[in-house]
Amino acid sequence: MHETYAKSILSQKNGINVYRGCTHGCIYCDSRSEVYGMPHAFDDVEVKINAPELLKSALNRRKSPCMVGMGSMSDPYNPIEAELRLTRKTLEAVYDCRCGITLITKSARVLDDLDLLSKINARSKCVIQMTVTTADDELCRKIEPNVSVTSERAEALYRLKEAGIPTVVWFCPILPFINDTEENTLGVLDICEKASVKGVVYFGAGLTLRDGNREYFYKQLDLSFPSLKEKYIKTYGKRYVVSSPYAARLDELFYSLCKKSGIMCDNGRIFAYLSEYEGYGKQLSVF
Numbered sequence: 001m002h003e004t005y006a007k008s009i010l011s012q013k014n015g016i017n018v019y020r021g022c023t024h025g026c027i028y029c030d031s032r033s034e035v036y037g038m039p040h041a042f043d044d045v046e047v048k049i050n051a052p053e054l055l056k057s058a059l060n061r062r063k064s065p066c067m068v069g070m071g072s073m074s075d076p077y078n079p080i081e082a083e084l085r086l087t088r089k090t091l092e093a094v095y096d097c098r099c100g101i102t103l104i105t106k107s108a109r110v111l112d113d114l115d116l117l118s119k120i121n122a123r124s125k126c127v128i129q130m131t132v133t134t135a136d137d138e139l140c141r142k143i144e145p146n147v148s149v150t151s152e153r154a155e156a157l158y159r160l161k162e163a164g165i166p167t168v169v170w171f172c173p174i175l176p177f178i179n180d181t182e183e184n185t186l187g188v189l190d191i192c193e194k195a196s197v198k199g200v201v202y203f204g205a206g207l208t209l210r211d212g213n214r215e216y217f218y219k220q221l222d223l224s225f226p227s228l229k230e231k232y233i234k235t236y237g238k239r240y241v242v243s244s245p246y247a248a249r250l251d252e253l254f255y256s257l258c259k260k261s262g263i264m265c266d267n268g269r270i271f272a273y274l275s276e277y278e279g280y281g282k283q284l285s286v287f
Contacts, residue, residue: 015068
């Protein structure tokens, strides 16, 4: 890792990333793509050491409070968070400014800040988004090797439910010939139903590959799924959108199960819910 002092931190859409880069090692990570112009090795995590102060200053200049989104490009619970506590300090700034927070993670370490997340949710709004790509811990260790396995993420979702904090699951990407099965879809949505998630973000059965992340993905396929790289190259060439051959069947299964369980699965409605600030001291709902 290396530390930097950022000049600004809050995007026009109220997004923030306190880290740039990640050490989770997820084999499909789009953030590795060259298009993002990262000037350092992806695994050499950049730490924006002044992020909490910058965020507090930016939020104080706003005319009204808002929802702050964290972690779109880099997990706020990178392993170094256990030592630096930079995400927690940023959450404290959100609370002090009476704003709401939504963050996306793959780590059960989010529970380290359950007390603070509960305080934010009690006063304004907090939504935790958790990526769950597979119901199988062993497969999880192969495709997301350095982060909480699925059973640990599921337990985090159950704990958040008990605390009254709403959650959203990202069921993506779906990797052709790896986790694109009916069994996996049933398993992930079973977790979602038990956790009473508000919604599941789903972009169809497939993934995207572009320069930067494609090369890393293929390298990891050689290590963990021998001969599968050749199948990808033969089937998809250098396509950006890589769809599962079972996409139609899996999409139908996904949407029917969500409807049956009463889980929101319209991405537009989910994103609107995530961005809607419900007001200081209010507990409203769009549902």
